[in-house]
Amino acid sequence: MADHGQGQAFQDGQYVVFELGDETYGVDIADVREIITMQKVTRVPRAPEFVEGVINLRGKIIPVIDLRLRFGLPAAEATRSTRVVVVEMEEKSIGLVVDAVSEVLQVEGSCIEPPSPVISGVDTAYLAGIANLEDRLVIILDLSKVLSAGEKEELAAASLESEAV
Amino acid sequence: MDEIIGPEEIAVFLEEAEEQLQLMEENVLRMEEEGAAPDLLDEIFRAAHTLKGSAATLGYSRMAELAHGLEELLDGLRKGRLAVGTEVIQALLDGLDFLRSMLNEIAEGKGEVDFPGVDKATGRIRALVEAVSAAEGQAAAGAGAAAGSGSRPKPEPSAPARPEPGPGAAEVQGALYQVSVKIAADCLMPAVRAFQVVMALDELGQIVASDPTLEEIEDEKVKDTLTVQVRTRAAEGELEEKLAGIADLDRIEISRVAVADGVDSEVYPDEGGLSSFSGGSPSPSPDEGSGESRVRRTVRVDVGVLDNLLNLVGELVIDRTRLEQVCRNLRVLEGTGELTQDLDRLTANIGRTTDLLQESIMKARMLPIEVLFRKFPRLVRDLGRDLGKEVEFMMLGQDTELDRSVLEEIGDPLIHLLRNSIDHGLEPPREREAAGKPRKGRVVLSARHEENQMVITVEDDGRGIDTEKVKKLAVEKGILPPDVAERSTRDELLATVFYPGFSTAGQVSEVSGRGVGLDVVKKNIEKLNGSVQVETWLGKGTRFTIRLPLTLAIIRALLVRCEGEVYAIPLSSVVETVCPDKDQVETVAGRPVLVLRDEVLPLVSLAQLFGLGQASYTEPGAQEDQEHYVVLVRVSGRTFGLVVDALVGEQEVVIKGLGEFLNDIPGFSGATILGDGGVALILDVPGLLSSPNMGAVGEG
Numbered sequence: 001m002a003d004h005g006q007g008q009a010f011q012d013g014q015y016v017v018f019e020l021g022d023e024t025y026g027v028d029i030a031d032v033r034e035i036i037t038m039q040k041v042t043r044v045p046r047a048p049e050f051v052e053g054v055i056n057l058r059g060k061i062i063p064v065i066d067l068r069l070r071f072g073l074p075a076a077e078a079t080r081s082t083r084v085v086v087v088e089m090e091e092k093s094i095g096l097v098v099d100a101v102s103e104v105l106q107v108e109g110s111c112i113e114p115p116s117p118v119i120s121g122v123d124t125a126y127l128a129g130i131a132n133l134e135d136r137l138v139i140i141l142d143l144s145k146v147l148s149a150g151e152k153e154e155l156a157a158a159s160l161e162s163e164a165v
Numbered sequence: 166m167d168e169i170i171g172p173e174e175i176a177v178f179l180e181e182a183e184e185q186l187q188l189m190e191e192n193v194l195r196m197e198e199e200g201a202a203p204d205l206l207d208e209i210f211r212a213a214h215t216l217k218g219s220a221a222t223l224g225y226s227r228m229a230e231l232a233h234g235l236e237e238l239l240d241g242l243r244k245g246r247l248a249v250g251t252e253v254i255q256a257l258l259d260g261l262d263f264l265r266s267m268l269n270e271i272a273e274g275k276g277e278v279d280f281p282g283v284d285k286a287t288g289r290i291r292a293l294v295e296a297v298s299a300a301e302g303q304a305a306a307g308a309g310a311a312a313g314s315g316s317r318p319k320p321e322p323s324a325p326a327r328p329e330p331g332p333g334a335a336e337v338q339g340a341l342y343q344v345s346v347k348i349a350a351d352c353l354m355p356a357v358r359a360f361q362v363v364m365a366l367d368e369l370g371q372i373v374a375s376d377p378t379l380e381e382i383e384d385e386k387v388k389d390t391l392t393v394q395v396r397t398r399a400a401e402g403e404l405e406e407k408l409a410g411i412a413d414l415d416r417i418e419i420s421r422v423a424v425a426d427g428v429d430s431e432v433y434p435d436e437g438g439l440s441s442f443s444g445g446s447p448s449p450s451p452d453e454g455s456g457e458s459r460v461r462r463t464v465r466v467d468v469g470v471l472d473n474l475l476n477l478v479g480e481l482v483i484d485r486t487r488l489e490q491v492c493r494n495l496r497v498l499e500g501t502g503e504l505t506q507d508l509d510r511l512t513a514n515i516g517r518t519t520d521l522l523q524e525s526i527m528k529a530r531m532l533p534i535e536v537l538f539r540k541f542p543r544l545v546r547d548l549g550r551d552l553g554k555e556v557e558f559m560m561l562g563q564d565t566e567l568d569r570s571v572l573e574e575i576g577d578p579l580i581h582l583l584r585n586s587i588d589h590g591l592e593p594p595r596e597r598e599a600a601g602k603p604r605k606g607r608v609v610l611s612a613r614h615e616e617n618q619m620v621i622t623v624e625d626d627g628r629g630i631d632t633e634k635v636k637k638l639a640v641e642k643g644i645l646p647p648d649v650a651e652r653s654t655r656d657e658l659l660a661t662v663f664y665p666g667f668s669t670a671g672q673v674s675e676v677s678g679r680g681v682g683l684d685v686v687k688k689n690i691e692k693l694n695g696s697v698q699v700e701t702w703l704g705k706g707t708r709f710t711i712r713l714p715l716t717l718a719i720i721r722a723l724l725v726r727c728e729g730e731v732y733a734i735p736l737s738s739v740v741e742t743v744c745p746d747k748d749q750v751e752t753v754a755g756r757p758v759l760v761l762r763d764e765v766l767p768l769v770s771l772a773q774l775f776g777l778g779q780a781s782y783t784e785p786g787a788q789e790d791q792e793h794y795v796v797l798v799r800v801s802g803r804t805f806g807l808v809v810d811a812l813v814g815e816q817e818v819v820i821k822g823l824g825e826f827l828n829d830i831p832g833f834s835g836a837t838i839l840g841d842g843g844v845a846l847i848l849d850v851p852g853l854l855s856s857p858n859m860g861a862v863g864e865g
Contacts, residue, residue, distance in 0.1 A: 042730060042844040044823070045775030046830050054823060054836055056844050059480045061821045061836045094826070 010109035010129060017105050017138055018085060018098040021073045025098075026105065026131060026138045031087045035101050038082040052097060057086065064095035070146065071126070089143055096146075105138065107131045112140060174353045178223055179272050181412065185212040186265055187539055189235075193257045194542050201242055201249045209257075210239045211364050216264070218357040228267050234290040235260045241294055256293055258543075259286045339370060339398035341422040344408070347390050352413035356385040362414070363393060365407045370397025394422065409463045468569065471530050475718055478523050479819035482719065485519045486816060486840040488512050527716055531566035534612045534621075537576055538563050541610065545583060554591045555604050561611035567619045568716035574693055575621070575713065578686045582623040582709050583608065585683065590627035590707050600704065602626065619715055624708040630701040632658045642666055659699055660802040663687040691851045692834065694720055694735045698802075712737075718820060722837070724813035724845060725796060727771045731845040732809075733818050733837055738850040740797040740804055742812055759795055759806045768795065770808040774832075774853065798850045805854060820847060 015026035016035070041053035041064055050069040054061050064084060068075055081100040086093055115127035128142040192209045199205075217232035235257060241247035263286050346362055348355045359382045363375055372379075373394040377387055397404070401419050408417050492512050495505050538560050549556035591597075591606035598604055609624045632655050639645040639661045645653065661667060665684040690697045695713035714720055714737065722733035723742070749760050750768070757768040795806040818837035823830070823846075832853035836846050 040843060042836070042846065044827055044830065044833070044846060046832060047827055051827065054827070054844050054846075056838050056842055059483065059838060061823060061838070061844055063823065063826050065826075092826075 010112035012109045013107060015105050015107055015131070015138065015140065016085065017102050018083070019100045019102060020067055020071065020098050024102070024136060024138050026107070026140045027085070027087065027143055028140075029104060031089070031143050033086045033088050033093060036084050036086065036095075038078045038084060038097070055084070055095060057093065057095070060093065062086065062093045062095055064097060065146075066097045067146075068097070068099075087143055089146075105131075105133075107133070107138070174223065175271065177353065177412070178219055179268060181219065182216055182228075182264075182268055185216045186261055186268070188212045189216075190258070190261050190543055191539060193254060193261070194546065196249055197254045203243070206239060206243045207368075210236060210243060213239060215357060215361060218360065219354050222354045222357065225267070225271065228264060231260055231264055231267075231287050231290075234287050234294070237294045238290050247293065253293065256286070256290050260290055339396055341373065341394060341396050342401065342404060343392065343394050343420050343422050344404060345390060345392045345418045346408065346414050347416040348387070349413045349415045350389065355387045355389070355413075356382055358411060358413050359387050359391045361411045362391055362408060365411065366393055366395045366397075366404065369399040369404060369407060370395045412465065466529075471526070471569075474526050475530065478519070478526050479718065479821075481519050482523060482817060482819055483838045483840070485512075485516050487842070488515065490840040523719070527568065530568050530570075530716070532569050532572055533564045533566050534572065534619075535563035537572055537579070538610065538612075541579075541583060544580065545587065545608065548584060548587045552588055553593055554587055554606055555594050556587060556591065557605045557607045559607065559609045561609065562613045565612040565614060565619065567713070568718070570717040571619065571693060571713055571715070574689065574717070575711070578689050578697075578711070579610070579621065579623065581683070581686045582711075583610065586623055586625040586627065586707070586709075590625035590629075592628050596628075614715075615712075617715060619711075619713040621711040621713070622708055623711075624706065626706040629703040629705055629707055630659065630662065630699070631703060632701075635659065635661060638667065639664075656802055659701065662699060663697070688851075692849070693717060694737045694834070696737065719817055720820060720847075721815065722818045722847065723796065723815050724818075724839075725771075725794070725807075725809040726811040726813055727809045728775075731813055731839060731843065732771070733845045733847045734796060734798065734807070734850065735834075735847065736815065738798045738800070738848075740799050743795050743797065743806075744793075745795055761797075764804075766797065766804050766806050768806040768808055769854070772808075772810075798854075800851050800854050807850075818845070818847065 014029040016029050016032045017024060017026045019025075036057070039055055041055055043053045044051060044063075047053070047063075050065055052064045052066045052069075055064050066075070067073075076099065078097075079099075083098055083101045084095040085098055085101065086095050088094075111133060112129040112131045114129050126141055126145050128140045131138040131140055189209050189212045192205050192212075196202075196205055196209070213232050213236040217229050217236060220226075220228035220232060238247070238253065238256065238260075242249060242253070247253060344362075344366060348358050352358055359377070360379075363372065363379055363382065366372060373396050375382075375391070375393040377391065381387070382391075395404075401421065404419050405417060408414065489512055492505070492509055495508065499505055541560065542558055545556055545558040548554075586608050587606075591608070592600070592602075594604040597606060607626045610621070611624070612619065612621045614620070635658050636645075636650050636653070639658065640647050640650045644661050644664045644667060650658070663683045663686075665682070667682055667684070687697050690711055690713070693713055694717070695711060697712075698710045699707065700710070701707040721736040723736055723739050724731055724733050726732075743759075743761065745759055745761070751758055751760060753765065759766045759768050794809050794812050796809060796812075797804050797806055799805075820835045821837060823833065823836055827833075832849055833846050834849035834852070836844050839845050
């Protein structure tokens with residue numbers, strides 16, 4: 001994903017908008033492969049905590065990440081509106097569990113501002129920007145950073161630990 | 166060379182060049198052992214020539230130059246002007262090594278790189294060639310003239326083909342065949358292919374005529390079709406088989422040319438040029454078109470296509486299992502009506518077809534293990550030299566086939582075991598003589614199928630492993646506590662050679678050392694759901710036996726339930742399952758054990774291992790109302806009991822990866838999809854039991 005640095009203009013684009021806690025988030029529609037209803041997740045013991053488990057997506061096994069846990073929000077039971085947003089990161093499919101998917105929005109690049117450190121409880125490292133729409137704010141996620149190097153290191157450390165024994 | 170070379174062309178070139186190099190190396194090594202037999206030399210020469218041609222076509226001039234040098238050297242050998250000696254063999258091998266290094270550079274996308282040593286190698290080869298030519302300079306003026314125009318005897322300008330038809334042709338018996346091949350339109354090196362075809366046919370018999378002629382082919386004047394008439398005693402099938410190995414041929418047609426009595430081959434070549442028979446029939450052949458010509462029966466298929474096919478079959482296997490389950494459910498709900506019976510029959514049918522399909526695709530993915538083995542003779546030769554050991558190396562069962570996915574993974578472990586045998590197993594020649602053994606140590610690599618497994622052994626007749634020494638070392642290195650070491654059986658002691666940090670060699674040598682040991686071999690093989698064992702006879706030798714599944718894609722597994730999830734345990738790890746009585750479970754030093762047929766086996770609760778359950782699960786039987794099952798698994802020569810909630814059944818499972826972020830979780834080798842669409846994790850038993858949560862259980 002492009003580097004959305006300070007002062008850089010955002011492109012007009014379509015975003016899949018979803019709810020998580022009290023916030024509204026958006027991801028670039030180009031990164032979203034499909035949106036499916038919540039299904040039975042097989043837990044993976046010893047996996048990092050934010051990994052909910054794996055699911056069977058038409059014969060392919062993909063990991064599912066609970067975005068609430070990922071963003072440090074309190075865990076919530078799955079409801080009828082819970083969805084799995086299947087995104088492609090680095091050519092691999094990953095499911096993101098969100099509270100609800102509301103719509104696909106056309107957002108003009110001029111409405112999006114770079115993230116400022118004061119908004120929301122979510123670590124700004126995951127944010128690409130904030131879309132300031134008439135009646136609300138949509139937090140645009142930078143997917144490549146949602147599973148940022150930090151997590152990969154955490155995973156690597158976990159496996160190293162066990163190898164050292 | 167006005168076209169831009171694309172990655173595909175380079176890939177084709179690399180693959181073939183690798184094959185040629187391999188062939189040359191094998192034959193050079195054979196030549197070192199057996200001397201320079203003419204057919205051996207011819208084969209090496211042809212490979213060098215082909216390589217030279219294709220390298221030049223793609224503009225890799227340094228490679229072409231080096232290959233040309235080799236070709237000249239070989240020609241010298243062929244003509245008896247040079248004798249096979251250490252110097253020549255070494256020059257050839259060095260040349261091959263450089264060619265391979267250049268190939269690797271090209272493969273890595275760096276293009277043709279100048280290696281500092283290449284000129285030296287080429288120079289040395291040239292020097293060898295020239296030394297001979299100079300000595301012969303005056304002696305054989307006639308031969309010298311021929312050598313000037315290339316290595317091949319120069320044909321008459323008007324002659325349509327290399328061998329002169331005439332008196333020679335009459336001596337060759339057998340039938341006259343017309344072989345016509347169509348070279349693929351996108352073929353990059355049509356001249357090379359055409360040359361290969363002519364050479365292949367020349368090997369089987371005598372070329373009577375060809376269009377275009379060999380001369381034209383060498384000058385790269387080729388058309389999309391090549392027609393050759395060959396007189397040979399070989400059967401049509403042999404011709405076909407020979408040609409099937411050549412790439413980029415779209416169509417191969419072989420037909421027998423009926424020769425009327427008294428009319429000899431000389432009729433055709435003179436008939437106003439050879440092109441005449443590419444259009445019409447060279448002789449009135451009554452059978453023409455009646456099935457005499459055949460289309461080749463083998464095709465080259467991209468590995469990706471095979472992988473994809475296997476994936477699709479995997480889906481089918483899963484669906485079949487699902488279908489069977491639906492049938493069962495339906496029978497429960499609806500009873501055995503006509504419809505259910507129909508569905509049952511259909512399901513059984515689909516099941517059979519799926520099995521056959523799976524089997525066929527598996528077969529298509531099989532490669533003879535020779536593909537892997539062929540690089541070992543050189544490796545062993547070099548290792549023996551470096552280590553001052555004399556090695557007689559034997560390979561058995563090279564045509565044993567196994568899935569390419571397995572093949573790709575076992576190269577490194579095998580190299581390691583071979584190194585280990587030569588470095589640690591075999592004694593130096595003098596020590597062997599003192600022990601009354603032949604100077605040459607013997608290393609045997611063998612492969613065979615045993616039931617549904619691949620068995621590979623690496624065996625040496627060296628000094629064997631001294632278990633007393635192993636015991637001492639294991640204690641010294643802290644692998645075994647002294648009291649445990651004393652109690653350990655011979656087999657248990659031997660198993661410690663596979664522990665990390667173990668090395669029986671007094672000093673770490675450059676060859677086997679490198680900080681990795683047999684533990685890595687074991688780990689890699691177990692990752693493939695295989696196992697490795699060692700047997701040893703002191704003073705007589707050591708044998709490592711590797712057992713592998715024939716494929717990595719589909720395995721048989723035992724499905725168990727634990728805390729609501731289903732897990733698959735590869736059957737290769739499972740010894741047996743038991744449902745123990747309460748009095749069979751006891752506690753030793755606070756840890757639960759199972760007493761089974763006078764054996765005391767440590768029990769491990771899967772739930773606890775995964776941090777899912779409570780402590781009570783470690784003691785099956787503690788809760789009166791809940792039964793537990795124990796799956797006995799064998800790891801590193803020890804048996805453990807895995808406590809699970811229930812046994813679900815045994816079935817074939819298709820192994821799938823867990824995805825990028827979960828690949829390295831110890832204890833799981835993948836996941837599979839169950840009949841109900843759910844996901845079951847596949848346990849990697851060795852990884853599971855060597856994991857941190859095991860604590861001291863492993864030490865028993």
